[in-house]
Amino acid sequence: MTGTAHPTLIVLDVNETLSDMSPLASAFEDVGAPRAAAPLWFATTLRDGFALGMAGQNPPFLELAKDVLRTVLAPYVADEQQRDAAVQSVLDAFAELDTHPDVPDALRDLREAGIRLVTLSNGSARVAETLLGRAGLSEVVEQLLSVEDAPAWKPDPRAYEYALQRTGVAAERAMLVATHPWDVDGAARAGLRTAWVNRSGIGYPASFRPADVTVPSLADLPMALTAG
Amino acid sequence: MTGTAHPTLIVLDVNETLSDMSPLASAFEDVGAPRAAAPLWFATTLRDGFALGMAGQNPPFLELAKDVLRTVLAPYVADEQQRDAAVQSVLDAFAELDTHPDVPDALRDLREAGIRLVTLSNGSARVAETLLGRAGLSEVVEQLLSVEDAPAWKPDPRAYEYALQRTGVAAERAMLVATHPWDVDGAARAGLRTAWVNRSGIGYPASFRPADVTVPSLADLPMALTAG
Numbered sequence: 288m289t290g291t292a293h294p295t296l297i298v299l300d301v302n303e304t305l306s307d308m309s310p311l312a313s314a315f316e317d318v319g320a321p322r323a324a325a326p327l328w329f330a331t332t333l334r335d336g337f338a339l340g341m342a343g344q345n346p347p348f349l350e351l352a353k354d355v356l357r358t359v360l361a362p363y364v365a366d367e368q369q370r371d372a373a374v375q376s377v378l379d380a381f382a383e384l385d386t387h388p389d390v391p392d393a394l395r396d397l398r399e400a401g402i403r404l405v406t407l408s409n410g411s412a413r414v415a416e417t418l419l420g421r422a423g424l425s426e427v428v429e430q431l432l433s434v435e436d437a438p439a440w441k442p443d444p445r446a447y448e449y450a451l452q453r454t455g456v457a458a459e460r461a462m463l464v465a466t467h468p469w470d471v472d473g474a475a476r477a478g479l480r481t482a483w484v485n486r487s488g489i490g491y492p493a494s495f496r497p498a499d500v501t502v503p504s505l506a507d508l509p510m511a512l513t514a515g
Numbered sequence: 516m517t518g519t520a521h522p523t524l525i526v527l528d529v530n531e532t533l534s535d536m537s538p539l540a541s542a543f544e545d546v547g548a549p550r551a552a553a554p555l556w557f558a559t560t561l562r563d564g565f566a567l568g569m570a571g572q573n574p575p576f577l578e579l580a581k582d583v584l585r586t587v588l589a590p591y592v593a594d595e596q597q598r599d600a601a602v603q604s605v606l607d608a609f610a611e612l613d614t615h616p617d618v619p620d621a622l623r624d625l626r627e628a629g630i631r632l633v634t635l636s637n638g639s640a641r642v643a644e645t646l647l648g649r650a651g652l653s654e655v656v657e658q659l660l661s662v663e664d665a666p667a668w669k670p671d672p673r674a675y676e677y678a679l680q681r682t683g684v685a686a687e688r689a690m691l692v693a694t695h696p697w698d699v700d701g702a703a704r705a706g707l708r709t710a711w712v713n714r715s716g717i718g719y720p721a722s723f724r725p726a727d728v729t730v731p732s733l734a735d736l737p738m739a740l741t742a743g
Contacts, residue, residue, distance in 0.1 A: 321551060323549060323551035323552075323555070324551075326555055327551070327554055327555050327558060330555060330558045330559045330562050331558045331562075333562045333566075334558050334559075334561045334562035334565060334697070335696075335697055335720070335722065335723075337562060337565030337566050337568070337569055338561075338565050338670050338697035338700070338701065339697070339700070339722065339723075340565070340569045341565055341568045341569055341667070341668070341670050341671045341701070342670045342671070342672065342700060342701045342704050343672075343704065346722055350721070350722055351720075351722050354720035354721055354722045355720070357717075357718065357720070358717055358718075358720060361715075361717040361718075362717075439569070440569070442566050442569050442570045443569045443570070444570065444571075468563075469562070469563055469566035469567070472566070472567070472570060473566065473569070473570045476570050476571065487589075489585075489586055489589040489590075490585065490586075490589075492563070492582035492583070492585070492586060493578070493582055494563065494567065494574055494578055494579050494582045495563075495567075
């Protein structure tokens with residue numbers, strides 16, 4: 288980690304870092320698709336969003352997620368009207384995800400240690416608002432930021448710069464916390480400190496810049512940042 | 516399609532557009548992973564490559580593909596040495612793919628109609644060389660281009676501009692042919708004409724710029740381009 292002082296600001300990724308996406312597998316199963324369609328859908332949505340980002344675009348996450356759902360569900364739900372209903376059913380499940388069990392106490396502990404907390408999502412601020420509201424964390428996070436108001440999706444450096452600008456914090460005093468190596472890598476290249484939440488225990492990919500701090504759970508982050 | 520004259524140059528995508536990737540499902544099965552790991556691996560490799568692209572990088576496709584394979588196979592192949600062998604086994608299968616059955620005659624017909632043909636891949640030129648060599652098409656395609664020699668991966672506009680520069684053809688006289696909507700979209704934004712090969716019959720996603728020409732098979736492209 289750069290420096291010994293804890294960061295002034297933590298920028299939290301939302302999807303999969305705060306939210307537990309495992310119930311989505313059942314949502315796909317409920318509409319007749321295999322459980323394995325859930326991770327394929329999420330990876331493909333990010334793939335397509337990043338592709339549009341490379342082409343200079345900043346697409347609305349939800350529209351893209353719907354588009355990809357239609358494609359992913361097509362082999363399993365042939366009827367178009369039924370497919371639209373299936374798409375809506377999966378999106379409803381996506382909007383009703385809960386946080387991982389390690390999230391609420393960890394965010395409260397970080398806040399009590401005097402660290403400012405914001406979210407920065409490629410999705411809409413509304414999804415983060417519902418997620419944190421359901422977990423009783425609305426007061427703990429001071430701003431719910433979305434790349435919808437930034438020039439580009441993460442991991443374009445302008446997405447992280449937008450969060451710094453909205454909070455008035457210098458890059459080297461901010462830390463991006465995410466479970467996705469591509470997010471850690473992008474934040475590191477934009478000059479932020481980084482923490483990787485590795486709940487799966489699978490190794491960090493060599494193609495990405497490593498995190499300053501790696502924790503097996505968000506519960507370990509407050510100690511990792513305030514110890515020493 | 517812009518204009519009535521056929522294009523001077525066709526820029527062919529390689530992975531999945533020319534190559535039939537369906538045998539990869541068995542390659543994953545052979546190392547103990549589910550067949551559904553194959554599309555997840557390919558979507559995730561592109562996702563991570565595009566993420567690095569947004570962060571200003573131009574990573575080697577094969578290194579990234581290996582990284583992602585290690586992650587995707589980890590839940591099924593716990594032992595690290597066995598996992599390395601499993602990674603190599605899938606990569607070997609990837610290097611030995613054949614073209615879709617509609618490819619060889621279509622490329623010969625396009626060439627006979629006087630259209631110049633090059634490939635442009637996010638992967639290495641070597642994969643394209645092996646693929647086309649096995650199909651007896653080495654003489655039909657005049658250059659095998661890779662983004663390894665360009666400033667960035669497709670769909671960054673600089674990748675398409677690199678192909679135009681290497682062939683000396685103006686954007687409006689060139690046509691990108693791909694099975695991936697993100698590639699069609701990127702080429703259209705870079706000013707090229709586009710053809711979408713829709714072998715699956717699933718609809719085109721609304722978030723992407725539509726193709727000038729849509730064909731259910733590459734076999735239909737020569738007629739679509741040369742018919743008055």
